Amino acid sequence: MHNWFECKVTYEKVLENGMQKKVTEPYLVDALSFTEAEARIIEEIRPFISGEFTVTGIKRARLSELFFNENGDRFYRIKVYFITLDEKSGAEKKTAAQMLAQASTLKEAIAVLEDGMKGTMADYVIASVAETMLIDVYPYSAEAKTPKSQEELIAEQRQ
Numbered sequence: 001m002h003n004w005f006e007c008k009v010t011y012e013k014v015l016e017n018g019m020q021k022k023v024t025e026p027y028l029v030d031a032l033s034f035t036e037a038e039a040r041i042i043e044e045i046r047p048f049i050s051g052e053f054t055v056t057g058i059k060r061a062r063l064s065e066l067f068f069n070e071n072g073d074r075f076y077r078i079k080v081y082f083i084t085l086d087e088k089s090g091a092e093k094k095t096a097a098q099m100l101a102q103a104s105t106l107k108e109a110i111a112v113l114e115d116g117m118k119g120t121m122a123d124y125v126i127a128s129v130a131e132t133m134l135i136d137v138y139p140y141s142a143e144a145k146t147p148k149s150q151e152e153l154i155a156e157q158r159q
Contacts, residue, residue, distance in 0.1 A: 002030050002139070003031060003033075004060070005031055005034065005037035005059065005061060006059050006061045006134075007027050007029055007041040007055055007057070008026050008027075008057040009024065009025055009026075009055055009056070010024045010054045010056045011023065011054070012052075025133075025135045026133050027134065027136050029041050029137075029138045034058050037058050041055060062098055064080075064097040066100045066139070067112045067113055068137075069112045072101075072104050073104055074104065074132075074134075075132045075134040076101045076102075076106065076109035076131055076132065077099075077129075077130050077132050078099045078100070078101055079097075079099075080096070080097050080098075080124050080127065081124060082095045082124050083124065084122070096127070100134075100137070101113045101116075110126065113126070
């Protein structure tokens with residue numbers, strides 16, 4: 001089971017015209033706790049941001065499933081209703097689930113979701129699809145290097 005956290009990072013970004021602008025960008029990180037999420041996002045984005053940056057917010061992202069697509073450059077939040085039948089009353093019951101699909105277009109996001117849901121036995125309907133502002137997603141990887149100690153991080157910053 002994944003625990004996804006949306007981390008917002010604020011930093012000075014150099015625009016194409018050479019001007020600097022303070023921006024806040026959201027990222028998604030797979031972590032066990034808020035503390036680990038902060039440590040992971042700092043480790044992941046450090047190579048991409050020159051200068052200082054601040055993690056300004058972390059919140060839990062309630063996502064049931066993520067569907068990755070190498071060709072996609074955006075992330076779409078898709079609300080899906082799983083349809084089940086109540087055996088006693090015979091009424092349909094809808095259970096909502098939030099999913100994330102990586103795609104280039106809204107149409108492609110739906111295709112990525114449907115491709116990922118091929119093996120699902122449950123009936124479902126897509127309720128909504130919306131583009132998110134997420135810049136990148138960092139799933140947990142067992143091969144990832146172990147987190148550095150505070151002393152190692154301070155020594156690295158001084159270099």
